[in-house]
Amino acid sequence: MNEADYEQEVNSFYEGLYRFAFSLAGNADDACELTQETFARLLAKGAQVRDHSKVKAWLFTTVYRVYLGWKRRETRFPHLEIASVENELPPVTPETVDKLENEAVSRSLLELDERYRVPLALYYFENHSYAEISELLDVPVGTVMSRLSRAKELMRKSLAAKFIGVERKIIPLNPEAQRN
Amino acid sequence: MNNQEARLILQAYRPGGEDASDPLFAEALEQARRDPELQKWFAEQNALEARLQTRLERAIPVPRGLKSDLLALRKISRVPWWFQPMKLAAAAVVVLLLGLGVFFLFPRPQTQLASFRETMVRYSAQERGHIIFESHDLAAIQQWLQGRGIEINFDLPTALPGRSTQGCRVVDWNRHNATMLCFVLNGEHMDLFVMDRTSLPDLPDTGLPLYVKTGGLMTATWSKGDKIYLLTGENKELLQKVLQQTSI
Secondary structure (H helix, E strand, C coil): CCHHHHHHHHHHHHHHHHHHHHHHHCCHHHHHHHHHHHHHHHHHHHHHCCCHHHHHHHHHHHHHHHHHHHHHHCCCCCCEEECCCCCCCCCCCHHHHHHCCHHHHHHHHHCCCHHHHHHHHHHHCCCCCHHHHHHHHCCCHHHHHHHHHHHHHHHHHHHHHHHCCCCCCEEECCHHHHHC | CCHHHHHHHHCCCCCCCCCCCCHHHHHHHHHHHHCHHHHHHHHHHHHHHHHHHHHHHHHCCCCCCHHHHHHHHHHHCCCCHHHCHHHHHHHHHHHHHHHHHHHHHCCHHHHHHHHHHHHHHHHHHCCCCCCCEECCCHHHHHHHHHCCCCCCCCCCCCCCCHHHEEEEEEEEECCEEEEEEEEEECCEEEEEEEEEHHHCCCCCCCCCCEEEEECCEEEEEEEECCEEEEEEECCHHHHHHHHHCCCC
C-alpha cells in the first residue's frame, strides 16, 4: 500500500475505528493503542487488501481481533451487566438524549455486555449494515438482528435511568449468562 | 409478517436510509407503510437512532493527535527493502541471473586478465611520467623498489640485459601493486609488468605465454612461481624473440 492510499484510508476510517475501539476497550488509551495497532497492520499487510472497498471491513475486523487477542492474554475489561430494576422508566426521545451529559451517553454504551455492545458500536460507528456486522463478527444475520434489538433496548433503559438519576446497580455478569 | 417480526428487522435499519433498497427490509418497510402504529414507531426509531449516533460521536471524541500519530506510522514502518521477503527474493533472483550471465558471457579470469592487460598497456603507452625512477643499473632499481616495500624476487627474461633497463615505477591495478620495468632493446621499447600471482588468482595456468594485442600494443602474459608477468611491445615477433630465451 503506497503512502497516498494509506493516508486516504486513515482519513476515511480512523475516527469510526477509534470510536469502535473505545467501545471495546472502554478507555481512550487502549482505544488509541488498538487503532494504532490496526493501522500498523494495514501498513504491514496492506498488499493483501488491494480492493479499497474491503479496507473498511478489514480494519474493523482487525481491530476486533486485536482486542480479542488482548482479552485472551488478560482479563482487562471484566463483563458487567446492568441489573434489572424494573421501575417504570420514561421513554427515551431525541430530547432526552440531548439533555444527557456526554459521559452518561458513552457509559450507556460501554456498560452493555460485549455481545450487545460490539454489534451496536459497529452499527453506530461507520454505519455498518447488519450484513457487514454479520460478516465481521462471523455470526448469522438473525443473531445480529436479535442482538441489535436487544442492545438498543438495554441502552435505552440505561439512558432513561441516567436521565431520571437512577443509578442502577452494576453487577458482574455470571459465567452462565455469558455463554447464552 | 407481524408487527413484532417487522420491529425486529427494522431495528437493524440504518437511520440514514442506506438500507432502503435492501430486499431484507422490503417486507418490513411495506408493513410499516400499511400499519400507522408501526409507521409511527419506525419514524420515532429513526429519529432517535440518528440522534444517538450523533451524540455518541460527540460523547467519544477522537484524540486530537491520533491522526498525525497514525500518519507518522508510515515513517516508522518503512522497512528496508532487504527486510522484505518478496523484494529480497526478487533481488536474489536478479543477482543470480546477473551472476550466471557474467559467469557464462564473461568468464571471470579472462575479465580480470583483460582488465589487467588493458590497464598495463595504458601505462606502457603513457609518454609523460612513463617511469618514475630512471636508471640503467638494475641493482639501483631493485634498491629503489625495496625502499617502497616491493619484493624483487622475480625472474627477468634473460634476453633483457641489465644495460637495456631504462627505469621503473610502481603502478596500480585494482589496488594491487604492479612493478613496471622499462627496457629498450635494439631500439625497441618494451615494458615488463610484474605482479603477485595472488592478485589474479583465476589466471589460467597455460604454461605458455599468452599473446594478445591490446590498445595498439602486443602483450605476452605468463605466470611463474608466485608472480604474473606481462610484457608489452610493438609486435609479437619482438616479444617472442625475447621470451624464446627465457624458461617459463
